[in-house]
Amino acid sequence: MSDCISLSAGGSAQVKLELTGIGKSYVRDKRPHLVLDGISLHVREGEFVTLIGPSGSGKSTLFRLIGGVERPDAGTIRIGGRDTTGERGHISYMPQQASLFPWLSVAANVASALTTAGLGAQEAAALAAQWLERIGLADVAGEYPHVLSGGMQQRVSFLRALLMPRDVMCLDEPFAALDALTRADMQAWLLRLWEEQRRSVLFVTHSIEEALTLSDRIYVLSRAPARVLREIKVPFERPRRADVWKEPAFVRLKEEVLELLRSTAAR
């Protein structure tokens, strides 16, 4: 995959996603209701960046704008160095509930991401089989998605997003619906796969631990109208250890983010 790069997420890597001064309002009770108030952020090539903020702070709205489903009222969105504001088709997206085609087998679901990437049907089927083997799902390749557990469905959903030839992967609370143990397994799994592939990721979660375990940087958003309260560089080395949460710096950063979220909730 030409898109699967192995650059480190250093400060000199190319910016893949750049939001500048994004503003968005919705009309409610005939009055404009400001949701996003001048959000600026970026994701570099091969970087894992997380958005964390109170419920209703506009994180999903931001994803809809980045995906081109809606247009911002103010500001610009640049993907791969080009102004793509209001344009669709530039990101791959993984929602909270796996978005698989229920009428296709698991293998065909994965292969369809590869045909979107321009591969012929035979090549896509062969590569899909290899990928399913690699992520330990070869046994269910011929099954339909509803037969799979939630965690397995999310693995296939992540694989589809990974194989789409897009500049940025947007993952919107992908593990929120999973039980605690499956969620921890999924985090470790995603971390390993992402560290091999080093795609540019924008991730949304409500879990501070998840953000600190996975990310290179975190943007903490205020409650609506959302602004960036703080940008936090996560200092832990890669490949990241599964027990990184035991480090004193992890506990300190967790408290810092918690304090920020508390302060914005209490305003």
Ligand SMILES: Nc1ncnc2c1ncn2[C@@H]1O[C@H](COP(=O)(O)OP(=O)(O)OP(=O)(O)O)[C@@H](O)[C@H]1O
């Ligand atoms: N189409 C719409 N029309 C009117 N209001 C909307 C619309 N979409 C979102 N909103 C409002 O914008 C605000 C932000 O919603 P959004 O779903 O983006 O927040 P969120 O941070 O993703 O929330 P959560 O963390 O709970 O998923 C909410 O107050 C919501 O009611």
